[in-house]
Amino acid sequence: MTVLLYLVPIALGLGLLGLAAFLWSLKSGQYDDLDGAAVRILDDADVAPPPETAPEPPPAPGRR
Amino acid sequence: MSPAVDLSAFVETAPSGEHRLDLAVEGITCAACIGDIERGLATLPALGSARVNYTHRRLALTWSGEGFDPLAAVKRLAELGYRAHPFRPSRQEEIEAAETRFLLRCLAVAGFSAMNIMLLSVSVWSGNVTDITQETRDLFHWLSAIIALPAVAYAGRPFFINAARALRNRSMTMDVPISLGVCLAVGLSLYETIHSAHHAYFDSAVMLLFFLLLGRVLDQAMRRRTRAVADNLMAMRGETAVVVDENGAREVPVRAVRPGDSVLVRPGDRIAVDGVVVEGRSEVDASLVTGETAREAIGPGIEVHAGTLNVSGALTVRATAPADASLIAEVNRLVADASEARSRYLRLADRAARIYSPVVHVTALLTCIGWLVAGAGLHQALVIAIAVLIITCPCALALAVPATQVVAAGSLFKAGVLLQSPDAVERIAACDTVVFDKTGTLTLPEPRIADRGRHDPDLLAMASRLALSSRHPLAVALAAEARGLKPFAGAEERAGEGVVVAADGVEMRLGSPVFCGLEDEAARILAADPEATAIAFRRGDRGEVFALRQALRPDAKEVVETFRARGYALMILSGDREGPVAAAAEALGIDAWRSACRPADKIALLDAMKAEGRKVLMVGDGLNDAPALAAAHASMSPVTAAHVAQASADALFLGEKLAPVAAGAAIARKALAIMRQNLGIAVVYNMIAVPLAMAGHVTPLIAAAAMSGSSVIVTLNALRAREDRSRLLMRSRREAGSVVPPAIEARAGA
Numbered sequence: 001m002t003v004l005l006y007l008v009p010i011a012l013g014l015g016l017l018g019l020a021a022f023l024w025s026l027k028s029g030q031y032d033d034l035d036g037a038a039v040r041i042l043d044d045a046d047v048a049p050p051p052e053t054a055p056e057p058p059p060a061p062g063r064r
Numbered sequence: 065m066s067p068a069v070d071l072s073a074f075v076e077t078a079p080s081g082e083h084r085l086d087l088a089v090e091g092i093t094c095a096a097c098i099g100d101i102e103r104g105l106a107t108l109p110a111l112g113s114a115r116v117n118y119t120h121r122r123l124a125l126t127w128s129g130e131g132f133d134p135l136a137a138v139k140r141l142a143e144l145g146y147r148a149h150p151f152r153p154s155r156q157e158e159i160e161a162a163e164t165r166f167l168l169r170c171l172a173v174a175g176f177s178a179m180n181i182m183l184l185s186v187s188v189w190s191g192n193v194t195d196i197t198q199e200t201r202d203l204f205h206w207l208s209a210i211i212a213l214p215a216v217a218y219a220g221r222p223f224f225i226n227a228a229r230a231l232r233n234r235s236m237t238m239d240v241p242i243s244l245g246v247c248l249a250v251g252l253s254l255y256e257t258i259h260s261a262h263h264a265y266f267d268s269a270v271m272l273l274f275f276l277l278l279g280r281v282l283d284q285a286m287r288r289r290t291r292a293v294a295d296n297l298m299a300m301r302g303e304t305a306v307v308v309d310e311n312g313a314r315e316v317p318v319r320a321v322r323p324g325d326s327v328l329v330r331p332g333d334r335i336a337v338d339g340v341v342v343e344g345r346s347e348v349d350a351s352l353v354t355g356e357t358a359r360e361a362i363g364p365g366i367e368v369h370a371g372t373l374n375v376s377g378a379l380t381v382r383a384t385a386p387a388d389a390s391l392i393a394e395v396n397r398l399v400a401d402a403s404e405a406r407s408r409y410l411r412l413a414d415r416a417a418r419i420y421s422p423v424v425h426v427t428a429l430l431t432c433i434g435w436l437v438a439g440a441g442l443h444q445a446l447v448i449a450i451a452v453l454i455i456t457c458p459c460a461l462a463l464a465v466p467a468t469q470v471v472a473a474g475s476l477f478k479a480g481v482l483l484q485s486p487d488a489v490e491r492i493a494a495c496d497t498v499v500f501d502k503t504g505t506l507t508l509p510e511p512r513i514a515d516r517g518r519h520d521p522d523l524l525a526m527a528s529r530l531a532l533s534s535r536h537p538l539a540v541a542l543a544a545e546a547r548g549l550k551p552f553a554g555a556e557e558r559a560g561e562g563v564v565v566a567a568d569g570v571e572m573r574l575g576s577p578v579f580c581g582l583e584d585e586a587a588r589i590l591a592a593d594p595e596a597t598a599i600a601f602r603r604g605d606r607g608e609v610f611a612l613r614q615a616l617r618p619d620a621k622e623v624v625e626t627f628r629a630r631g632y633a634l635m636i637l638s639g640d641r642e643g644p645v646a647a648a649a650e651a652l653g654i655d656a657w658r659s660a661c662r663p664a665d666k667i668a669l670l671d672a673m674k675a676e677g678r679k680v681l682m683v684g685d686g687l688n689d690a691p692a693l694a695a696a697h698a699s700m701s702p703v704t705a706a707h708v709a710q711a712s713a714d715a716l717f718l719g720e721k722l723a724p725v726a727a728g729a730a731i732a733r734k735a736l737a738i739m740r741q742n743l744g745i746a747v748v749y750n751m752i753a754v755p756l757a758m759a760g761h762v763t764p765l766i767a768a769a770a771m772s773g774s775s776v777i778v779t780l781n782a783l784r785a786r787e788d789r790s791r792l793l794m795r796s797r798r799e800a801g802s803v804v805p806p807a808i809e810a811r812a813g814a
Contacts (some may be wrong), residue, residue: 004200004203008207010206010581011183012180012211015176015179015180016176018176018228019172019173019176022172023169023172026165026168027174028170031168032117032119032551033117033118033120034119035118035119036098036116036117036118036119039094039095039098039118040098040118042095043095043096043098043099045103046101
């Protein structure tokens with residue numbers, strides 16, 4: 001059962017890591033606007049537009 | 065010329081020199097609005113950051129240094145199509161935000177330790193029936209102890225603090241048995257661990273904390289969301305005043321007005337402060353203060369109250385301290401007395417705790433004595449007695465009420481009712497009599513056109529379109545008819561007379577009958593309906609006089625019928641004169657009514673009803689209703705109510721319909737029934753578990769299964785307090801015209 005001597009600390013360490021991550025996210029205000037986070041991801045405006053020189057790929061047949 | 069708006073009272077400055085301004089924004093309805101606003105503001109010079117909070121419909125601006133003018137941001141938002149109202153989060157809201165974060169941290173710690181201890185405990189339980197060695201079990205128990213002790217000390221604080229406070233006040237709340245149970249479970253387990261025993265209850269203690277914290281976090285989150293909506297609505301009412309001093313006129317928030325300041329009140333504005341008229345003559349509508357619908361003429365030297373509406377002329381008012389005004393002082397004194405009486409109300413959960421705690425503690429004591437008498441050793445007798453305390457630790461009992469409360473508050477929110485006090489659901493549910501104020505409660509706060517069918521639709525459309533250019537209260541009421549019309553370009557308002565415009569070569573006038581040359585017709589209409597007020601319209605040679613009067617809320621009759629069908633006694637208590645009150649009572653079929661009530665009269669009547677054993681739900685909006693709202697068993701106010709009235713009410717309802725009041729009472733009754741049922745389930749659970757524990761058969765495994773099982777059952781039962789979805793959908797469609805942004809209604813249940 002000596003395997004427990006390092007497995008248990010590893011398990012607890014991982015758990016503590018998760019706890020620390022949660023507390024950090026709470027502190028940095030990530031739980032202040034839950035609905036906003038859900039819809040912000042749908043906003044494409046922050047994605048750089050594709051380079052203009054690249055030609056439009058022809059539409060695949062059978063798809064709209 | 066409109067006065068400069070001064071936002072400085074809303075700007076907060078951090079010690080680091082960073083400024084911050086919060087705005088409640090109207091019109092955020094979809095995800096795209098976030099990008100619109102944030103990108104639209106990003107180009108403003110010297111602005112540090114603009115971040116939209118979509119949950120609360122707010123915008124936070126931060127910047128450092130002096131280079132940024134927040135007014136520019138408000139203007140830019142207006143160009144983008146969003147109306148922004150500056151506000152400072154109320155003290156209450158800040159406290160609640162901090163409390164939510166604290167509870168979430170506790171919940172995280174309890175969750176982490178509950179999971180890890182359960183991992184170790186399950187190993188021990190399965191090892192106990194197979195081949196675990198003494199050393200391994202001790203190791204696991206010690207590991208559990210190392211996790212549990214700091215976790216309980218940290219995550220148990222919300223309960224320990226409340227329990228200590230309750231004991232200091234010599235009262236009993238659910239937190240006392242919870243704290244006792246958790247401490248005993250941890251203490252006993254530590255003792256057993258030191259003595260290499262088979263059983264430890266660390267998992268029970270931590271799991272109990274986790275479940276209870278979960279209930280509190282949800283409760284708190286619901287309350288915060290309600291508070292945010294209420295604060296936004298408050299900000300949107302735009303409580304500002306125009307102060308005139310040597311630097312000219314400035315528009316400042318009402319809170320920044322000091323006694324002695326000269327405040328300019330334009331016609332159509334609400335007087336924002338208590339004070340004395342220095343200059344100007346006008347009529348004021350005091351219906352929000354006294355319930356009186358007739359106008360009152362005022363002039364220099366006359367005292368005016370905050371909340372009254374200035375109808376006709378511009379006034380200069382010197383602000384006085386609120387306590388100077390006799391009516392306000394009387395109202396405040398009555399509210400204070402009434403609130404004190406109400407604070408003695410004992411919540412259902414606390415009443416349960418008062419019965420529960422002594423029973424359980426005596427049972428544990430008897431168990432210990434019983435086992436000693438039966439010849440068991442002191443150690444064994446104590447272990448069994450503590451096991452009784454652990455298994456009875458009121459997990460289900462303490463969840464029974466809050467879980468239902470959360471679900472009911474969500475349903476109420478969707479129905480357009482915002483709860484203001486935590487025990488409002490229980491108190492509203494217990495009521496058997498509904499007392500309505502008339503002005504602004506049964507009737508709409510603004511006058512409405514009396515007989516729409518009588519008027520030519522084209523003429524009405526033109527009159528209402530012209531009315532959009534005026535600030536006069538009657539014109540504002542008429543402008544409500546102008547659905548989707550744009551104001552005429554070049555309309556000119558003439559103070560004390562009306563508005564005039566030349567459109568398509570024809571002159572149009574809207575204003576007093578004299579201004580339009582229609583005195584005779586106006587006199588005829590007013591003779592037929594003395595409660596009405598007339599506003600005249602002339603276009604070329606055609607003229608029309610519109611009668612405007614206080615109108616009942618569109619569904620007032622329906623709601624009154626609903627209450628009567630459910631067996632409520634109904635009554636109207638109004639500060640208005642006899643005529644209008646009698647008319648409203650007759651229209652609604654309410655036999656019991658009183659007119660010309662002063663605040664003290666209302667309280668006396670409520671006290672008389674209380675003495676008869678009736679529990680009154682008071683619904684009112686005026687400043688004069690505030691003491692009655694505080695004195696009644698439970699109370700509700702429309703969101704348009706006077707400040708003091710809102711502060712005294714248990715719940716606010718939104719929109720121009722009265723339906724939320726009926727829906728709120730129904731939801732509250734259902735929720736109370738479920739709360740009682742849940743308490744019953746908790747009692748049944750204890751009746752099964754306690755004999756087992758007294759007989760000494762409870763192991764940590766049984767304790768864990770029984771506690772989580774009963775918690776899950778009461779939580780599932782609490783979910784029944786939700787309203788039927790399909791019924792709700794139909795109602796929200798019917799209420800498309802309510803003041804709540806549709807997005808808030810739709811989102812409330814998420």
